[in-house]
Amino acid sequence: MEKVDDAVYIKVPTTEEGLAAMQVLKRQGVGVTAAAVYTKVQGFMAITVGADFIAPYVNRIANLDVDPHELISAIADMISRTGASTKIVAASCKNIAQVNDALLAGAHTVTVRPDLLHEAFGAASATSPTTGRLSTATRASQPCETTTRAKSDGPPQAGPSLRAPVWPLGTTTGTEPDAMISMIALDLDGTLLGQDHQTVPASAIEVLAELAGEGVHVVPATGRTRGLMAHELGQLPFVNYLVSSNGASVFDRSASRPVVPAETLPVPRARQIYAVLEPYDVSFELYQDGAAYLERSRLQVFRRSFAPGFAAHLLAHTHLVDSMLPLLARGGTEKFNISGVAPDERRAIVARLLEIPELALTSSLSGNVEVMAAGVSKARALRRLAGVLGVQASDIVAFGDSDNDISMLKWAGRSYAMANGTQEARSAARHVAPSNADDGIAVTLRDLLANHRPDLDRPATLNPYCSPLSRAGSDGG
Structure with missing residues (x-):
């Protein structure tokens, strides 16, 4: 094992014996690829033992009448929820459609035959470069x-x-x-x-x-x-x-x-944010898996934080809960949306949040603070x-x-x-x-x-905002 190069990741079948072997290899600092992954349970166990890569066999899974891309998406979601560093290698792709779908589903890389790469570039060159532009x-x-x-x-x-x-x-x-x-x-x-x-x-x-x-x-x-x-x-x-x-x-x-x-907040980070916010008399919503949640005890503060019509509109699509703690435990938190904060209170909350590592803070409204995982923009x-x-x-x-x-x-x-x-x-x-x-x-x-597009016959419109502003730099986000 001492002679294994750092750039080599040993393929190990994701079986009971294979998972035990992965743990041994990882303890010795050897890179591991969890191979022959066909189920979500296998993917989860491979993440748990610290596999560097997970390799679902796309074409073989499809031949079993199972959707390989749904599996890849589920594993990608597990990786995101747990904050693991594991990457997904979509293996055994037999055509470009499988490659595209695997990447869209969340695979970080794919294994393909050289002739498939030639086919992909051939298809690209046959397509007009201005399509959709x-x-x-x-x-x-x-x-x-x-x-x-x-x-x-x-x-x-x-x-x-x-x-x-x-x-x-x-x-x-x-x-x-x-x-x-x-x-x-x-x-x-x-x-x-x-x-x-x-x-x-x-x-x-x-x-x-x-x-x-x-x-x-x-x-x-x-x-x-x-x-x-x-x-x-x-x-x-x-x-x-x-x-x-x-x-x-x-x-x-x-x-x-x-x-x-x-790109979601790891469970420990989400709990830290909640602990900071909980003592304050402010409204904060939890955004998770595309849904918004608000604790019932903060309903009145929420209503005071927005214009009446807007507050009613948001509440019609917000889930009221007694406590956010069970939600935090399941992971997948996209954002905390904090509203109705007085200036002094806002400064105090922001100062405490900045003590928590790996967060991104921003704002979209007056008296508002929004908290996401680091790098999110x-x-x-x-x-x-x-x-x-x-x-x-x-x-x-x-x-x-x-x-x-x-x-x-x-x-x-x-x-x-x-x-x-x-x-x-x-x-x-x-x-x-x-x-x-x-x-x-x-x-x-x-x-x-x-x-x-001067060939289009359109009515003229008055726009007084003629002067462009200077570029203030660039941001990769």
Whole structure:
């Protein structure tokens, strides 16, 4: 065993004898791959003994009339819940579809034959590189000047200064670069939704549906958990992917499953956070597995923390419990959402939370603190989703208004902070859009379409927010 290289991981069958052998090998510092995993119990036991890799045999499992990707997803969830460092190797993949599905289900890597790799690259080269990407490169523009196209096929004519131009990335004048739009990431409260925190303006629905019809991914990226946006998503039937709980969860609505494993708080960390919050007379919700939970004893504080209509709307989709402790014990906590906090109390709570290692803290509303696992952010979640979909950051347009949006506003190739947003959010974005009360999403996207697709006959819109903000750096999230 002393001669085994650190880069070698010995394959051991995941049987009773094999699990005992894995424990012996791990005690000696030898890397281990738990092989021949066909069930969730085998996966759990392999995680428990500290296997470095777990290798479900995808094609063999499928031949047993069992869904291998459901198994991979379940094992990935176990790894996330326990905070284990184990990785999943999807083995015995016999075609590209199995490879793709395994990676989408949560596998960290795959084993494939060389001819499958050649097949994969061959399929990629046969696909148009602009599929699902809306080009925005058509013409030169000057500040606060537009062009309009007559219904004939003649050249564009100078028109009145009604549409504010969508500025080239990183510049203030000149020619629009060959930018593409493959994804639009949208915060909800204070950004896409109206003042009631429930309604998507009809004009925004119209333009987003049009873009989705052209293959652009429309992705809500919100601090809410999935269960708190059922009404809002009902207005957006063309949305397939969701980023929720500030990036802890990335979910595929059409498949009803995570796109990538959720990034949740380990059980000990969640208990520490609860111990900090429990003595304070504040409202805090627990977001777990897409649902929101609130202790009954904090119901009155919760109601005082929001406008009456918004509070009633949230409570209609929130589960009331006597205690969160049983929920914390089962794991899978995406976020603590703390509300109704006075400034002095907020400073004290934040100071105590910062003493707990490996946490991420942010805020989306006044008197609010949001706590997730270290590294969780909207930018990180969008980057993970973009990697699955094959989308580049430069092809993403992001809209937000608050501090929990800053990471994605810095990361996306084109970003807009709402005029009603915080100063920090506006400093992080490249541009400012009209406020959510002024239909900022629809106005900005219509400008984008009108200024960069002059063949479309659209009514002019007035957008006074012509000046882009300076780039405040980048953040990988």
